[in-house]
Amino acid sequence: MKHVAIAGNIGAGKTTLAEKLGSHFDWTVLYEDVDDNPYLQDFYENMPRWSFNLQVYFLNSRFGQIKQIQEGDHTVIQDRTIYEDAHIFAPNLYEMSLMSERDFQNYINLFKTINALYRAPDLLIYLKASIPTLVNQIKKRGRAYEEGIRIEYLTRLNNYYEGWIDNYKAGNLLVVNVDEVNFAEKEEDLQFVIDEVANKLASLRQEA
Numbered sequence: 001m002k003h004v005a006i007a008g009n010i011g012a013g014k015t016t017l018a019e020k021l022g023s024h025f026d027w028t029v030l031y032e033d034v035d036d037n038p039y040l041q042d043f044y045e046n047m048p049r050w051s052f053n054l055q056v057y058f059l060n061s062r063f064g065q066i067k068q069i070q071e072g073d074h075t076v077i078q079d080r081t082i083y084e085d086a087h088i089f090a091p092n093l094y095e096m097s098l099m100s101e102r103d104f105q106n107y108i109n110l111f112k113t114i115n116a117l118y119r120a121p122d123l124l125i126y127l128k129a130s131i132p133t134l135v136n137q138i139k140k141r142g143r144a145y146e147e148g149i150r151i152e153y154l155t156r157l158n159n160y161y162e163g164w165i166d167n168y169k170a171g172n173l174l175v176v177n178v179d180e181v182n183f184a185e186k187e188e189d190l191q192f193v194i195d196e197v198a199n200k201l202a203s204l205r206q207e208a
Contacts, residue, residue, distance in 0.1 A: 001122050001201060003069045005078040007165075008127030008178075009157050010149065011138040016184045017127065017176075017193065018079045024194055025075070030068070032080045033061045044149070051093045052103040058085050059111060066118045081121065083170070086111040088160040096156070120171035123200060128165075129178040131155055174200050 004027065006014045015031060022029040034040060039057050043050040062082040069076045086108065094104040129137075134154050165175070176183075176193055183190040 001204065002072065002075055003066075003078065003119075003121040004075065004123045004125065004197075005081045005121035006125045006127065007081050007084055007161075009129060009134055009154060009161055011134040011136075011141075011154075012127035012129045012178055013137060013184055014079050014127060017125070018077050020183065020190055021194070021197060022077050025077075025197075027075045027077045028072075030065045030076055030078045033058070047093065047098040051099040052107065055085055055090050055093070055099075055107055056110070058089075059107070059114065063114050063118070070118060078121070081124065082111075082114075082118075083164070084161075086115075087164045088157060092156050092160055122204065123172050123174060123197070124168065124170075125197070126161075126165050126168075126173060126175045127178050128161075128175055129158075131158065133179050134158075172200065172204055 004021070006018050008014050018029050018031070021027065037054075037057060039050050039054040043054045059082065062078075062080070062085065065076075065078060066082060069078070090099065090104060090107050090111075093099040094101070099107075131151060131154055135151065138149065165173070174196060176196070181189045181192060183193045
């Protein structure tokens, strides 16, 4: 058991949960490269121009994390997965005409090449959240580059997430409904998630 990953839409609480689970289980946390990402601000200001650059940057960053995880000797929890780039964000940008046909096909072919080189996470935790919950949590954290995110954009991403999770067969899955479980602010809700994760990991060890 080396690789636990958290997936979810913008504002779902991935980083918060990764930190809390990492602290509880003594796992190393690998964060999504947001603060040092050289394309993110430009992307939100001009999506058609920078979409391909941004997605390739994230693809490379997350593949580097996977390589680090699989070559290491301890358990790591990853904030967002490489699958979300290829199955959610890139297709959504393409469908919205924010990424060209040429760039999208190039990106997908690159992902397929990389995808053959690694194993799926031992456990994927999906944070399911409604649009009002996402909007509220995005406002709370107050990141300047997220101020222009439109509800339509979040809704489209949520639809892609639901379709992806409904068909996820790559590995083991745990779904946490963020509308009902406030692990960020309620200790009892956090303990509920910890217990769910612990039970899932115990089951996986028995199967192994």
